[in-house]
Amino acid sequence: MFGFKEINFNELPRDRLEAYIAFVRRLFPNAAIVFNTREVEDVKRSGWWRRIVRDGLSDQLKRFRDIARDYVRAHAGFAIHVEYDKLVQKDRVEVARLLAFLRETLSDDQIEAVFSESYSYDTKTLTGYLSGRAAHVELRHPEWWRAHVDELQVQPRRIGGGYLLVGAIVPAVGSDARIFLELPDERVEVCGDSESPRVAAAFATNPAAANAAFSIKVPDCDSVDLVAVTPDATEVVIGSLFPMRGLPAWPTTKAPV
Numbered sequence: 001m002f003g004f005k006e007i008n009f010n011e012l013p014r015d016r017l018e019a020y021i022a023f024v025r026r027l028f029p030n031a032a033i034v035f036n037t038r039e040v041e042d043v044k045r046s047g048w049w050r051r052i053v054r055d056g057l058s059d060q061l062k063r064f065r066d067i068a069r070d071y072v073r074a075h076a077g078f079a080i081h082v083e084y085d086k087l088v089q090k091d092r093v094e095v096a097r098l099l100a101f102l103r104e105t106l107s108d109d110q111i112e113a114v115f116s117e118s119y120s121y122d123t124k125t126l127t128g129y130l131s132g133r134a135a136h137v138e139l140r141h142p143e144w145w146r147a148h149v150d151e152l153q154v155q156p157r158r159i160g161g162g163y164l165l166v167g168a169i170v171p172a173v174g175s176d177a178r179i180f181l182e183l184p185d186e187r188v189e190v191c192g193d194s195e196s197p198r199v200a201a202a203f204a205t206n207p208a209a210a211n212a213a214f215s216i217k218v219p220d221c222d223s224v225d226l227v228a229v230t231p232d233a234t235e236v237v238i239g240s241l242f243p244m245r246g247l248p249a250w251p252t253t254k255a256p257v
Contacts, residue, residue, distance in 0.1 A: 001104075010064035017067060031078070032102055035068035037061075038084035088115070126152050139239035144228065148175040150206055151199060156243035162219040163243040168192060168199045168212040179238070181216060182225040188216055190226070218243055 009017055024031055040061045072081040080101045086094035095111060126145060136156055139145055145152075154167035169179070169190055179190045192212035203209035218224060218241075226239040 010060055014067050018071065021071070025078070033071075033075070033079040034098070035072065035079070035081040036084060036087070037065045037068060037081070040065075042085070126150075135245040136242050137239065138242070139226075141236065141238050144236070144238055148172050148177045148228070149179075150203055151209070151212070153199075154241065156218075156241070159217070162217060162221070165214075165216045165218055165241065165243065167214060168196045169214060170199060170203050170206055170209045170212045173206055173208075176231050178229045180227045180229060181218070181241070182227050182237075184219060184221065187227070190214060190216065 009020075012020070021033055024033075040058050043061055068081045072079045080098065082094055082098050087098070092111060099106060126149065137154060148171065149169065150172050151168065151170040153169075154165055157164045157166060165181075169192055171177070180187045181190055192208065192214055194213045195211055196209065196213040199212045200209045203212075222244065223240045223242045225237050226241065228236045228238045
């Protein structure tokens with residue numbers, strides 16, 4: 001058994017979604033179709049969706065929920081609609097209903113092992129850093145980042161004698177930790193000091209997003225550490241920046257022909 005997850009089906013009109021499912025069922029006659037929805041306002045506040053700020057989103061999500069319910073009523077033999085808020089309840093009743101539909105059996109320990117992991121979506125750039133897809137950033141302690149930072153963007157640019165790190169950082173609401181760059185001769189705090197309209201729009205519920213942009217000069221070096229400092233003066237190295245990675249080679253000057 002294997003599965004496939006897609007979150008963009010909510011953008012399809014009813015007829016196209018039903019046509020697509022019919023296509024999948026022709027290729028995979030034994031495929032089970034599982035619709036998973038969540039309370040609309042909770043969806044809009046979740047990690048991925050809070051970046052998608054547009055008019056009509058609530059109506060779009062509600063319309064998809066209605067389509068899911070109608071489809072399952074018409075195709076109960078191979079389709080099921082589950083609700084996230086019920087799936088995560090401690091009684092696991094919704095989990096049992098889903099497993100029964102799939103004709104699968106898991107022990108209580110196996111089920112709890114699944115729920116013991118964190119599957120929250122990190123913001124796009126932060127996800128890239130935590131998963132190693134950004135060459136110039138290596139972050140440690142992923143759970144720390146998830147708890148204390150909503151967004152991190154950073155891009156190195158070459159300047160004379162070193163680099164300029166430009167980006168944006170949005171501390172999580174309620175976090176009192178501070179992040180510093182450990183440079184050879186000084187420690188510089190990574191914090192927003194100018195307006196960042198796009199970030200502010202993406203994280204409208206976080207006041208810190210209004211002034212999240214920063215720029216920091218870094219001398220020529222292979223790497224610099226990121227250090228988290230809490231109010232009790234505890235310090236933890238939470239990552240490193242490698243400014244030279246992913247940048248093109250230094251420009252060369254050619255003699256005129």
